[in-house]
Amino acid sequence: MTNSEIVDLLELTGRLMELHNHDAFRTRAFQTAAFNLDKSTADLSQLSADDLVKLPGVGKAVANKIREIVDTGHLTELDDLLAQTPSGVLDMFRIKGLGVKKIRTLWHELGIDNLRDLQLAGENGQIATIKGFGQNTQEKILAALEFLQEQKGKVRMDKAAMIANLLHDELAQYFDRVEISGQVRRKAQEVDRVQLLLQTSDPISAMLTLAGRPNLVQHEVESSPFVWRGQLEGFDVRVELLLVPAEQMDRELFIQTAAEPHLQQVGAGGASLLQAAYTSTDVSEPAIYQRAGLPYIVPEMREDDFAFRWASRHRNDELVTWDDLQGTLHNHSTWSDGKQSVADMAAYCRQLGLTYFGIADHSKTATYANGLDIERVQQQQVEIDQLNAGYGSDFRIFKGIESDILGDGSLDYDEATLATFDYVVASVHQTLTMSLDKAMTRLLRAIENPYTTILGHPTGRLILAREGYPIDHRAIIDACAEHNVIIELNASPYRLDMDWRWIDYAMEQGVMISINPDAHDLVGLLDMHYGVAIARKGGLTKSMTFNALTLNQMDSYFRQRRARIDKK
Known part of the structure; x- marks a missing residue:
C-alpha cells in the first residue's frame, strides 16, 4: 500500500x-x-x-x-x-x-x-x-x-504510459519484440487507446497466450484474428494489441504512431506518407519520410501538417530535450503545501544534474495551501540565504513565490514584498468560473504588473477533470510579449497547461516558455519529462525554453529585470 x-x-x-x-x-x-x-x-x-x-x-x-x-x-x-x-x-x-x-x-x-x-x-x-x-x-x-x-474512457498521459509499460514488460516475456505505439508513443496528453505491437508469425498461438493472461479482459466482438482488443483489469481505457509479422513491424510502428491527418500529408514526390510507408523497400522511419519527399518528423509531432510548417523554419535538433533543462522554477515545499523541505528539494535537483532550484510556494491568499504571509516570506528567505551560503558557484536556490492573481487582477502582496523575490509566478487559483471578458481582464492586469515574471498555468485546467476558464490565447501571448512575461508550460500531467498548440505562436512573438513541474515532492520534479514531451509536440526549441538558460544566464536575467523595474 x-x-x-x-x-x-x-x-x-x-x-x-x-x-x-x-x-x-x-x-x-x-x-x-x-x-x-x-x-x-x-x-x-x-x-x-x-x-x-x-x-x-x-x-x-x-x-x-x-x-x-x-x-x-x-x-x-x-x-x-x-x-x-x-x-x-x-x-x-x-x-x-x-x-x-x-x-x-x-x-x-x-x-x-x-x-x-x-x-x-x-x-x-x-x-x-x-x-x-x-x-x-x-x-x-x-x-x-x-x-x-x-x-469517458480516456486517461492522462502519465497513466497511459504506466499501463503501456506494464503491458510491455509483461508481454516481452512471451514475444520476441514488443513496441509501444499509437497515442502513447506520440505523447498525447489524453489517451483513449493504449496500443502495442506484438511480433509473431503465429497469430493463433499469440491469441492463446493473451487469453492466458489473467489481467487482460478481451472484448471478443471488437477483436479480430490479428488484433486483440479489450482492457487491462482495473483500468477503463481501451487496450489494442496488434499481432504483426517480423518483416512488417517497423512499417506498422510508423503507421500506427502517426495520426491520420499526418499520414495523409503529400510530399514532393506526389505520394502521401501512408503510401510511402507501403511502397518503400526501406521501412525505417527516416526512409519513409524521404521516399515521400518530406522532412523527418519526430514521433511527438506526428499529429497533422503543423510539423511540416514548423520544419520549414526549424531543425529537429533544435527541439528541447530533458538534458537541455538547467533548472526548475515552480516548486513547493513544506513552507506551504509541499511534502519536502527546501533543502531536500534542492538536494534532489542537484542529483538530477540541475544547476538551480526555484522555490515558488503559495502566497498569503492561498490559506487552503498554507500560503506564506509576509513574516513567513521573510523567514523562508533567511533560510534560502543560509542554504545558498553552503553551495559552491555551480548551484543556487532562487527566491520565488506563486502569487495568487486576485479577482481584480492584482497580486496578493504589496510592492515592497514583491520586490524581495527573484521572480514571481502569477497564477489564478480561486473563482475559476469566469466569462471570457472577466478572465481576460484579470489575466491582462496581472501580466501588466511589473513584478510578474511568469504567468502560471494560464487556463487553470485539469486534464480530464476540469475545463480551463476561457481565454484569448493570442491576446494573452501578445500581452506577455509586450510586458516581457514568460509563459509557464505546467508539466504536471494533471495540467499540461499552456496548450501545446500555442507554443509556436508564442515563439514567433518572442515569448519564452518555462517548463515548470509545479512539484510538491521529490518525484514531482520528474514531471518535467511530461512537460518536455508536450513542449516538443508543440515545437518548443531549446533557445526559447526559459529554464534551459544556464545558472549565470538566469541570474543575469533576474538582475536585469529587477534593474528595469527599479528605473520605472
Whole structure:
C-alpha cells in the first residue's frame, strides 16, 4: 500500500461517512487525517499504530484503521459504506463543485442515484428548484456532466504510459519484440487507446497466450484474428494489441504512431506518407519520410501538417530535450503545501544534474495551501540565504513565490514584498468560473504588473477533470510579449497547461516558455519529462525554453529585470 492509496481510502471513508450522516466528530477525524497524511513523507505502511498517532492529525482510532488497510488491503468500515451507496452516487463525486451535502440532497430529496437521472433532472429544471441550488448551480452541473461524458474512457498521459509499460514488460516475456505505439508513443496528453505491437508469425498461438493472461479482459466482438482488443483489469481505457509479422513491424510502428491527418500529408514526390510507408523497400522511419519527399518528423509531432510548417523554419535538433533543462522554477515545499523541505528539494535537483532550484510556494491568499504571509516570506528567505551560503558557484536556490492573481487582477502582496523575490509566478487559483471578458481582464492586469515574471498555468485546467476558464490565447501571448512575461508550460500531467498548440505562436512573438513541474515532492520534479514531451509536440526549441538558460544566464536575467523595474 502506497501513501496515496491509504490517503485515498481514508478520504473516501470520510466522504461517505458525511454522506450517510455519521457522527460528525468521527467523520472529521478521517477527513483531518487524510488531509494531513497527504503531506507526509513517512512510509505509512511501515509504521505501527503507536508511531502513526505521533503524526499530525492522526488519532488512535484512525491509526488502527490505517493498520487495517495496510495489513488486509481494505477497510471493513469503508466496505460497509460502499455497500450502502449506489455506484451512481459515487460517480457524482467526480463532478467538480458538487460537494457531499449537495449530493446527499440530490439523492434523498430527488431520488437521484446515477448521472443519467442527474442530467435529466437538470435538463427539466428540477435541480434549480431545490433550496440552496438555483439556476446557476444547475447549469454548472450540466456543463460538468457534458465534460465528463466527453472524457469517458480516456486517461492522462502519465497513466497511459504506466499501463503501456506494464503491458510491455509483461508481454516481452512471451514475444520476441514488443513496441509501444499509437497515442502513447506520440505523447498525447489524453489517451483513449493504449496500443502495442506484438511480433509473431503465429497469430493463433499469440491469441492463446493473451487469453492466458489473467489481467487482460478481451472484448471478443471488437477483436479480430490479428488484433486483440479489450482492457487491462482495473483500468477503463481501451487496450489494442496488434499481432504483426517480423518483416512488417517497423512499417506498422510508423503507421500506427502517426495520426491520420499526418499520414495523409503529400510530399514532393506526389505520394502521401501512408503510401510511402507501403511502397518503400526501406521501412525505417527516416526512409519513409524521404521516399515521400518530406522532412523527418519526430514521433511527438506526428499529429497533422503543423510539423511540416514548423520544419520549414526549424531543425529537429533544435527541439528541447530533458538534458537541455538547467533548472526548475515552480516548486513547493513544506513552507506551504509541499511534502519536502527546501533543502531536500534542492538536494534532489542537484542529483538530477540541475544547476538551480526555484522555490515558488503559495502566497498569503492561498490559506487552503498554507500560503506564506509576509513574516513567513521573510523567514523562508533567511533560510534560502543560509542554504545558498553552503553551495559552491555551480548551484543556487532562487527566491520565488506563486502569487495568487486576485479577482481584480492584482497580486496578493504589496510592492515592497514583491520586490524581495527573484521572480514571481502569477497564477489564478480561486473563482475559476469566469466569462471570457472577466478572465481576460484579470489575466491582462496581472501580466501588466511589473513584478510578474511568469504567468502560471494560464487556463487553470485539469486534464480530464476540469475545463480551463476561457481565454484569448493570442491576446494573452501578445500581452506577455509586450510586458516581457514568460509563459509557464505546467508539466504536471494533471495540467499540461499552456496548450501545446500555442507554443509556436508564442515563439514567433518572442515569448519564452518555462517548463515548470509545479512539484510538491521529490518525484514531482520528474514531471518535467511530461512537460518536455508536450513542449516538443508543440515545437518548443531549446533557445526559447526559459529554464534551459544556464545558472549565470538566469541570474543575469533576474538582475536585469529587477534593474528595469527599479528605473520605472
